[in-house]
Amino acid sequence: DTGVSQDPRHKITKRGQNVTFRCDPISEHNRLYWYRQTLGQGPEFLTYFQNEAQLEKSRLLSDRFSAERPKGSFSTLEIQRTEQGDSAMYLCASRETGSGSGELFFGEGSRLTVL
């Protein structure tokens, strides 16, 4: 069990560029969650998947944000036309279903800086 893996750990980009983050969940975890954390705040929920199905996406911050999990394993979060306000830590979490435990496990995060 290697834990939740996120890539890249740090990304610096210029305003207007597109960025993509990848998350590899713990193997056999079929639920995957994306969160965003800004400085001094707790993480806020963005979206989640069960296998390849995106079950909740109304909390994505704008139509510039999109996520997918095409084969039910890794997931990507894309931000198009980045703005300075998108600078934040993007966190991924996963959990297994059917075990009775709702415990979520988080990755190390991808820190985005938009110049």
Add this chain to the structure above:
Amino acid sequence: GIQVEQSPPDLILQEGANSTLRCNFSDSVNNLQWFHQNPWGQLINLFYIPSGTKQNGRLSATTVATERYSLLYISSSQTTDSGVYFCAAAPSGAGSYQLTFGKGTKLSVIP
């Protein structure tokens, strides 16, 4: 949606002291977790505790689900305990187990 409030927002302790962090939540929950966020930003799982009491070394946690609060106890604090502690909860019945986080308690342990 569910509201999660943590107190105190900031706490400064002398090394060796004990502390209690509190988390109040507004609805019944099917998931409640305590995390420690390390200086690099990773959320380290401390406890999964939607009800009852658990202990892990110098840390313990209690959730009183009927009264909608949880407590995290840190005994004999060490400088390595410094950081931000988050409580997060998911409402019962939603099925998603998506967590709503409080704003955190920033703990500073000084030698």
